Amino acid sequence: MVEADPGYAGVLIAVLGGAIRVGTPFLFVSLGECLTEKSGRINLGLEANLIMGAMSGYGVAYLSGSAWLGVLVAGLTGVVLGLIHALLCQQDKVNDIAVGIAMMLFGTGLAFYLGKPFIQPVAPRLPSIELGAWSDSPVLRAALEINALFVVGVILAPLMAWFFRYARWGLLVRTVGESRDAALAMGINVNRVRLYATMGGGFLAGVGGSFLSLYYPGSWNEGLSSGQGLMAVALVIFARWNPVYCLYASLLFGGAAALGPALQSVGITWGYYLFNAAPYVLTLGIMIATSSRKQRFAGMPGEMSNI
Amino acid sequence: MSTAMPYALEAIGISKYFAGVHALDNVSIKLVEGSFHALLGENGAGKSTLVKCIMGYYQPDEGQVLFGFHQQEISSPHQALMLGIGMVYQHFTLIPNMTVAENIIMSRPQLPAIINWKKEMAALRQRMEDMPFAVSLDAPVTALSAGEKQKVEIIKQLLLDTKVLILDEPTSVLTPTEADEVLGKIKELTRGNGLSVLLITHKFREVMNFADEVTVLRKGKYSGTEKVAGTNPHKLSEMMIGRELAESSIERTQSTEQTPLLSIRDLVVSNDHGADIIEGLRMDIRGGEIVGVAGVSGNGQRELMQVFSGQRDKQAGNILVHGEQYSATREEMRRFKLHCLPEEPLKNACVANMSVADNLVFRRFDRAPFAWRRWLIKRRKIRQHAQELIERFSIKTPGTDNPVGNLSGGNVQRTVLARELADDVSVLIVANPCFGLDFAAVEDIHKLIMKARNNGAAVLLISEDLDEILKLSDRLHVISDGKLVHESTPAEADLAMIGRCMAGHGVDHDNEY
Numbered sequence: 001m002v003e004a005d006p007g008y009a010g011v012l013i014a015v016l017g018g019a020i021r022v023g024t025p026f027l028f029v030s031l032g033e034c035l036t037e038k039s040g041r042i043n044l045g046l047e048a049n050l051i052m053g054a055m056s057g058y059g060v061a062y063l064s065g066s067a068w069l070g071v072l073v074a075g076l077t078g079v080v081l082g083l084i085h086a087l088l089c090q091q092d093k094v095n096d097i098a099v100g101i102a103m104m105l106f107g108t109g110l111a112f113y114l115g116k117p118f119i120q121p122v123a124p125r126l127p128s129i130e131l132g133a134w135s136d137s138p139v140l141r142a143a144l145e146i147n148a149l150f151v152v153g154v155i156l157a158p159l160m161a162w163f164f165r166y167a168r169w170g171l172l173v174r175t176v177g178e179s180r181d182a183a184l185a186m187g188i189n190v191n192r193v194r195l196y197a198t199m200g201g202g203f204l205a206g207v208g209g210s211f212l213s214l215y216y217p218g219s220w221n222e223g224l225s226s227g228q229g230l231m232a233v234a235l236v237i238f239a240r241w242n243p244v245y246c247l248y249a250s251l252l253f254g255g256a257a258a259l260g261p262a263l264q265s266v267g268i269t270w271g272y273y274l275f276n277a278a279p280y281v282l283t284l285g286i287m288i289a290t291s292s293r294k295q296r297f298a299g300m301p302g303e304m305s306n307i
Numbered sequence: 308m309s310t311a312m313p314y315a316l317e318a319i320g321i322s323k324y325f326a327g328v329h330a331l332d333n334v335s336i337k338l339v340e341g342s343f344h345a346l347l348g349e350n351g352a353g354k355s356t357l358v359k360c361i362m363g364y365y366q367p368d369e370g371q372v373l374f375g376f377h378q379q380e381i382s383s384p385h386q387a388l389m390l391g392i393g394m395v396y397q398h399f400t401l402i403p404n405m406t407v408a409e410n411i412i413m414s415r416p417q418l419p420a421i422i423n424w425k426k427e428m429a430a431l432r433q434r435m436e437d438m439p440f441a442v443s444l445d446a447p448v449t450a451l452s453a454g455e456k457q458k459v460e461i462i463k464q465l466l467l468d469t470k471v472l473i474l475d476e477p478t479s480v481l482t483p484t485e486a487d488e489v490l491g492k493i494k495e496l497t498r499g500n501g502l503s504v505l506l507i508t509h510k511f512r513e514v515m516n517f518a519d520e521v522t523v524l525r526k527g528k529y530s531g532t533e534k535v536a537g538t539n540p541h542k543l544s545e546m547m548i549g550r551e552l553a554e555s556s557i558e559r560t561q562s563t564e565q566t567p568l569l570s571i572r573d574l575v576v577s578n579d580h581g582a583d584i585i586e587g588l589r590m591d592i593r594g595g596e597i598v599g600v601a602g603v604s605g606n607g608q609r610e611l612m613q614v615f616s617g618q619r620d621k622q623a624g625n626i627l628v629h630g631e632q633y634s635a636t637r638e639e640m641r642r643f644k645l646h647c648l649p650e651e652p653l654k655n656a657c658v659a660n661m662s663v664a665d666n667l668v669f670r671r672f673d674r675a676p677f678a679w680r681r682w683l684i685k686r687r688k689i690r691q692h693a694q695e696l697i698e699r700f701s702i703k704t705p706g707t708d709n710p711v712g713n714l715s716g717g718n719v720q721r722t723v724l725a726r727e728l729a730d731d732v733s734v735l736i737v738a739n740p741c742f743g744l745d746f747a748a749v750e751d752i753h754k755l756i757m758k759a760r761n762n763g764a765a766v767l768l769i770s771e772d773l774d775e776i777l778k779l780s781d782r783l784h785v786i787s788d789g790k791l792v793h794e795s796t797p798a799e800a801d802l803a804m805i806g807r808c809m810a811g812h813g814v815d816h817d818n819e820y
Contacts, residue, residue: 168418175402175413182400186414187385302403
């Protein structure tokens with residue numbers, strides 16, 4: 001039974017720890033996507049922000065010796081990519097999705113090209129908080145090692161929800177995202193609001209990328225991201241465009257992604273690649289379960305239906 | 308100093324071209340301070356363009372807008388807001404997923420960086436006491452009726468200390484009673500508070516009952532300004548369409564058909580949010596009969612139409628044609644000779660980027676004589692067919708291969724009419740067929756619908772225009788909240804009663820008014 005076999009408890013703990021560890025980049029990218037989509041624009045290029053963020057963050061951390069400087073530069077790289085995306089999208093007759101895919105291919109290619117020198121060197125890692133110090137179980141200790149960026153993300157999610165309700169800029173973003181016409185009638189500069197929202201979203205995705213290279217898995221290589229940037233789009237839909245739900249959804253996705261390694265750690269070796277595919281299956285499952293022929297997604301920004 | 312009447316707003320000699328077409332040609336309008344001024348004209352006469360020039364949406368190619376005594380170039384809607392010019396648009400500009408309070412707060416030109424909702428709500432509640440209408444501040448806009456939304460739009464403008472209020476066809480979604488209430492209250496404000504109002508309308512009744520002055524536009528040209536006290540609807544209609552409105556001459560033959568051709572049985576339909584918007588609708592229509600469904604928009608009419616056109620699944624209930632089940636497949640539409648004229652035909656019945664010829668043959672393109680063995684399309688036949696229909700229904704198009712999206716609204720509607728009415732029709736479902744069309748086009752379309760009826764078709768006419776329903780129907784129903792709440796015939800129609808039913812108040816609530 002479960003009590004008799006410590007392996008199952010170990011899997012559970014490993015999945016929980018993995019949920020946090022693997023979920024953190026999901027959290028940042030999905031918050032970034034959430035901000036962008038709330039303004040009525042979709043950014044599929046966040047995958048590029050993630051990879052460029054991972055590369056630039058790692059590079060700067062290695063060259064400067066400061067992991068946090070790496071995080072900042074990763075975010076700023078994301079801002080630049082967001083800026084390019086926004087400037088392209090606000091031209092007439094330009095499709096957000098096509099631009100997003102182009103940006104994704106461009107950004108990944110650029111990151112691989114510029115990142116070549118950083119594959120070998122070792123950069124400083126981001127600090128973490130040892131919540132498991134009280135336990136002698138190494139499994140538990142490893143699982144409860146919480147990274148500082150995760151804490152930042154946990155604070156950021158409710159803060160963003162607050163921002164959408166209480167800050168002038170939050171209301172502006174929502175107005176622009178709900179109805180371009182209404183916003184224009186109020187004299188709001190729609191393109192400018194979307195520009196800032198896309199840049200802000202880009203920053204968060206870039207930061208998410210730095211987590212990949214500076215903490216977990218914790219090195220720079222070309223196989224670092226496995227579509228987290230794209231899955232974030234599905235995640236935001238699942239989270240009904242609510243930043244706090246984005247946090248829960250990220251943990252769920254993170255947990256799914258941690259399933260394969262966790263099972264392997266207790267010696268279950270069969271179906272390793274199958275379990276590794278869990279997040280993708282989850283993405284597919286969620287898209288099928290939440291879509292309907294008859295009704296629109298609740299909470300969807302009005303302008304998103306025009307894309 | 309000028310000793311003339313103080314004008315709140317003057318637009319002088321405004322001209323505006325779109326792609327070489329004169330949308331406005333040297334039009335002037337002067338709005339006396341504290342007056343209620345109507346801007347009258349047919350659809351397409353340039354009313355909206357003029358107002359958009361005033362509001363700074365468009366820059367006029369010639370002419371100038373003066374605000375107060377100073378010549379004021381208005382370059383953006385934001386600047387118009389800052390000057391105290393507010394506008395209520397024909398289509399709602401409220402944000403559905405936000406609350407009334409959020410919508411009101413958002414419209415303020417200067418908003419603090421962090422909103423103290425407690426303080427703002429208290430202040431709003433206080434100011435709401437001076438407002439002509441009461442609305443719930445906490446309600447999400449999605450939960451409001453069309454009338455309530457219109458009131459929120461007006462309150463939104465009044466709370467901004469608007470000096471000039473421009474209303475673009477504000478009553479098109481209201482019941483007659485609601486319209487009178489809203490316009491009456493606004494008129495009071497012009498008397499007491501020095502508000503100046505410019506009302507865009509095509510309804511003579513509103514001009515005669517509420518306006519002090521009226522300016523008439525015809526085909527983008529200024530056709531005159533009159534004091535309402537010294538004019539009458541006949542004179543206005545002459546100014547508006549260049550001739551007096553001819554009495555309608557639509558012939559109606561007597562039908563002897565008794566058995567229902569189209570039956571709707573306990574129909575349940577849900578809306579986009581999954582809630583049942585039509586609950587247990589029952590109706591019978593005989594051949595050679597037009598049954599009108601009147602009501603304020605948003606009470607299930609759109610969804611009812613979509614069930615017939617195949618754009619929406621029904622949840623429960625039956626639609627029977629000749630006693631046989633109808634479920635909106637292409638095959639059934641052909642077999643039952645059921646045809647649809649949905650509202651917004653360009654969106655609901657056409658593919659805008661495909662040619663007029665292709666759109667005209669949608670129902671039959673894969674059958675003889677247009678296709679060989681149901682898969683090889685014969686373009687020449689399709690073009691010939693289009694040529695015939697274009698002549699028969701006088702569709703104005705540069706050619707058969709022109710994209711239908713490039714045609715004017717009236718000609719798009721004609722294209723759909725041609726497709727749906729050219730052959731034998733035994734059931735016809737029509738929704739708001741004349742929305743946004745001029746008088747001549749309306750008359751033509753009404754004739755075609757009546758002709759289908761006279762030839763024995765069962766016609767279901769869903770319309771937000773009560774006059775249209777009274778003119779065409781043999782019987783009429785009022786729909787409110789997805790239910791048929793009233794039945795009558797045009798001859799016996801009690802307009803006050805119909806208005807109450809449209810507003811959702813049945814017989815039992817007589818005392819409310």
